[in-house]
Amino acid sequence: MSMANANKAMRNVRIMRDVKARKGVLNNEVARRAYLYVARNTTLPPQVRHQAQLQLNTFDKYSRPTTVKNRCSETGRGRGIISEFALCRFQFRLRALHGELNGVRKACW
Amino acid sequence: MTTALSSQFKTLTRLRCEIFQTTYNPKNLRTGAKYLRARLRGPSMVNYYPQVVNVAAIAREHKGLELIDPKEHQRLEDVEDRKRRGKGNPKKAKTKADSRRAAKKR
Incomplete structure (x- = not known):
């Protein structure tokens, strides 16, 4: 580990x-x-x-x-981190749009 | 009246502490118990960053396997490409005159 x-x-x-x-x-x-x-x-x-x-x-x-x-595990950015995924907001968006994050999808209403 | 009530309340608290085996601390002194009671945070802290397979490290350990690290492969290719375009590292100076010339250029 x-x-x-x-x-x-x-x-x-x-x-x-x-x-x-x-x-x-x-x-x-x-x-x-x-x-x-x-x-x-x-x-x-x-x-x-x-x-x-x-x-x-x-x-x-x-x-x-x-x-x-808590830093972004992808870029090392220290701000705007979504801790559950250990990603900054932009990396989170990219990954989510690629469908790499389970249970996350774009809001639509 | 109030004193009687408060003394009764104290007795009650002491009794409650005896029954439930908690510390009787009527003056609310700081005993530092909270530092012992709190859970250890280290184990979960260490697991924050997700695991990633390090191809280079595995290749170094098992030299029989011919693994290719795509990132390293790309980097070496880029270096070769740069060399072809004449953008590689400068040659090491062989003589003193060479090094002087290099210093002047800079």
Whole structure:
């Protein structure tokens, strides 16, 4: 799975960066959650919480879920994405008109 | 009256917490429980981009199979076409004089 993702990423540097962020989130998520729990727990002593916060700050940029952005898997565009299909609006239109998207058809009334 | 009611309410809440085995937190302190309770988002995040078959990678792994990557094939053809029209890469300079000439042209 991950290899296929990486291959896909070869098309576009922005997608590549996003894939890197996604992998980073996956690998660091449990540890980050544990530190978050300690740092945000007001019932624990402030020193411990501070230490946990410092640990949180040492994590890589590409381990934060907020660095992940849904991009168009075809063009790498970051805006106007239809997330269900991982496509930007224009690519979505092209694919839909070609009948490549199941259950999608042009509106007509 | 109100105090009596509120104390009764507190007892009720504590009882409810005991029965349903939830944490009794009357002061609404931030215990960070929500970071443990939330589902992990990594697995679904990794699966966002659809899988694509990489012909070049497969060809590299199994050298016996003679696979042709259509895109790569097209690219090489285009390069050949450009060379035929005299638009290929310039020759590497063999001597110092060559490189000086190339620098002047630029």
